[in-house]
Amino acid sequence: MFNTKSISFFMILLMIVASTNEALAQKKVQKFTVSKVIPHSAEKVWAVVGEDYGAVAYSHPKIITSEYVNGSLKAEEGAERVCYFNDKKTRLLKERMVSYDPDNMTFVNQVFQADKFPVDPNYTRGTYKVERIDDNSCRFVFSMEYRTKPAFMGAFAKGKFKRLIRDYAISIEHYIRTGESVTKDNFRRVKKEYKALKKK
Secondary structure, eight states: OOOHHHHHHHHHHHHHHHHHHHHHHHHTOEEEEEEEEESSOHHHHHIIIIITGGGGGGGOSSOSEEEEOTTOOSSSTTOEEEEEOSTTSOSEEEEEEEEEEGGGTEEEEEEEEOTTSSBOGGGOEEEEEEEEEETTEEEEEEEEEEOBSSGGGHHHHHHHHHHHHHHHHHHHHHHHHHOOOOOTTTHHHHHHHHHHHHHO
């Protein structure tokens, strides 16, 4: 039979194992932040990234189409969207808007279904924020934390994710400036035009 001392020792051992596992899990969560100054007002950029939450495909070079799901009709706390990354709609992410704060132009985007993407929805989220600089410019800031399946892929994926967000910021700028939706088919031209404008 277990005596009081052995039970106490066993409980302490369980706590040590649990805390070690939690620490290891936290180490596997990757984080990064990308920021970009966009030469448009904060209100215009927020209208695209925040208010048009369900229509992110218009300003994202990798998303084929997007729409609200599960009864969501507009950007608000708890709004949900699905983003399709191929024409067959077999590669998708389902996301939920949380910590929605339109007054400060920020929200957290929580992934809750990842399908064929190698990320763990329980540990994958992005924070969108638009910071006013002046009447005609703002800073778009995107911070992401994620965990991959398998976990060792996390460090390798970081560079790809950061490039994707930089391309997204370029696409936002193009969409506001021209009204033209950005797609994977026209993004090469969009990026070329962006670089040409920056040289002027």
